[in-house]
Amino acid sequence: MKDASSRRGFLALTTSLGAALASCGGGDGGAPAEAPSRLGKPVSSYGERSRFSAERRFIAPTKTPEQAASLTPLQDSEGVITPSALHFERHHSGIPDLDPSVHELLLHGLVERPLRFSMDALKRMPSVSVIRFVECSGNSRSEWSKPAPTAQMSSGMASCSEWTGVPLRTVLDEAGLKPEAKWLICEGADACRMARSLPIEKALDDCLLVYGQNGEALRPEQGYPLRLLVPGWEGNINVKWLRVLKATAGPSETRDETSKYTDLMPDGSSRQFTFAMEAKSVITTPSGGQALPGPGFLEIRGLAWSGRGLIEKVEVSVDGGSTWEVAQLQEPRFPKAFTRFRLPWSWSGAETTIQSRATDETGYIQPTVQELVAVRGTESSYHNNGVKAWKVLADGSVTNV
Numbered sequence: 001m002k003d004a005s006s007r008r009g010f011l012a013l014t015t016s017l018g019a020a021l022a023s024c025g026g027g028d029g030g031a032p033a034e035a036p037s038r039l040g041k042p043v044s045s046y047g048e049r050s051r052f053s054a055e056r057r058f059i060a061p062t063k064t065p066e067q068a069a070s071l072t073p074l075q076d077s078e079g080v081i082t083p084s085a086l087h088f089e090r091h092h093s094g095i096p097d098l099d100p101s102v103h104e105l106l107l108h109g110l111v112e113r114p115l116r117f118s119m120d121a122l123k124r125m126p127s128v129s130v131i132r133f134v135e136c137s138g139n140s141r142s143e144w145s146k147p148a149p150t151a152q153m154s155s156g157m158a159s160c161s162e163w164t165g166v167p168l169r170t171v172l173d174e175a176g177l178k179p180e181a182k183w184l185i186c187e188g189a190d191a192c193r194m195a196r197s198l199p200i201e202k203a204l205d206d207c208l209l210v211y212g213q214n215g216e217a218l219r220p221e222q223g224y225p226l227r228l229l230v231p232g233w234e235g236n237i238n239v240k241w242l243r244v245l246k247a248t249a250g251p252s253e254t255r256d257e258t259s260k261y262t263d264l265m266p267d268g269s270s271r272q273f274t275f276a277m278e279a280k281s282v283i284t285t286p287s288g289g290q291a292l293p294g295p296g297f298l299e300i301r302g303l304a305w306s307g308r309g310l311i312e313k314v315e316v317s318v319d320g321g322s323t324w325e326v327a328q329l330q331e332p333r334f335p336k337a338f339t340r341f342r343l344p345w346s347w348s349g350a351e352t353t354i355q356s357r358a359t360d361e362t363g364y365i366q367p368t369v370q371e372l373v374a375v376r377g378t379e380s381s382y383h384n385n386g387v388k389a390w391k392v393l394a395d396g397s398v399t400n401v
């Protein structure tokens with residue numbers, strides 16, 4: 001709470017206990033009217049959420065199954081972890097149904113000892129868990145031309161999980177990289193054989209062979225039984241259903257890094273291998289599609305992340321960008337992970353525009369979409385990390401600007 005005025009605003013939102021007692025007709029000393037008096041549901045072997053919870057992924061309408069995508073409802077998210085069932089999805093040829101008892105990872109190419117790993121063998125190796133986001137480089141694609149109406153539609157191709165697996169470095173060390181090995185081709189077991197080239201420095205740095213997600217097995221949608229996690233780098237290189245790693249001298253110029261995932265620049269050249277996802281943020285409360293109940297106290301909440309490390313600062317403007325206030329960041333913060341920011345606000349009831357901008361530990365400040373267009377032109381489809389603004393109308397409704 002920042003000051004006395006916002007505190008008064010906050011108290012005005014609560015129902016006074018006296019009023020609650022007066023309205024409670026029951027003879028049980030003011031217990032909530034809905035307190036159950038009958039035995040509830042029994043225990044279960046796998047939990048389900050409340051039937052009153054309605055958060056769901058938005059399934060993008062696409063022309064072909066090869067374009068399939070679903071988006072995380074960021075506006076409904078709490079904290080920094082995306083529930084696995086709400087993690088965004090992007091599949092280029094559907095979700096394969098892989099049996100972990102037969103799935104293998106093959107590691108070959110410029111290595112001393114080509115190796116095959118069963119899932120059991122990988123699970124016996126020293127493991128680590130990290131909290132990291134995954135973001136499709138096509139996230140916020142529509143924002144190049146037309147601002148999206150909700151946080152889900154504008155920014156929902158980003159999610160954050162706790163991932164568990166084996167450092168990629170461990171298996172590379174075991175195979176013994178030859179000195180000429182400078183890249184790895186990473187290929188999936190789905191029908192499109194999604195394949196991307198990964199520079200060896202990154203492979204030896206913080207990449208993981210992941211089999212666990214948020215305390216349980218990886219979801220089929222996220223690559224069960226094995227995916228590559230390339231922290232902070234564009235979603236596409238985080239190859240799911242991983243089955244082959246091949247050490248090579250150069251990048252392989254695969255379909256997925258030439259015909260796609262490159263951007264056409266104003267001078268006609270292609271911007272390729274734009275790996276790191278730059279700092280970005282979005283206000284999730286209040287955000288497009290929501291409605292404010294009325295003037296008074298409100299906690300502005302949002303998410304910020306950077307593929308280059310920690311989020312250092314998030315600034316929020318509630319006056320159309322004239323002034324900016326530093327938001328509180330939820331601790332502990334993790335590099336290349338969602339960081340929750342919060343700022344108390346007392347809304348006067350007047351129409352205004354709210355927006356956030358993130359700064360990461362490299363000092364990089366999230367640009368506006370206009371600043372991005374000035375550099376990259378209008379033919380880009382990927383890597384839009386522009387500032388996202390919401391308009392709060394006098395009637396409390398929130399829309400895109």
Ligand SMILES: Nc1nc2c(c(=O)[nH]1)N[C@H]1C(S)=C(S)[C@@H](COP(=O)(O)O)O[C@H]1N2
Binds near residue numbers: 087190221234
């Ligand atoms: N094998 C395989 N890996 C893949 C894909 C795919 O279609 N097949 N899609 C990629 C893309 S474009 C993205 S953005 C991320 C999405 O990961 P998610 O579905 O777990 O969110 O996976 C990447 N890895």
Ligand SMILES: [Mo]
Binds near residue numbers: 136137
């Ligand atoms: Mo993607």
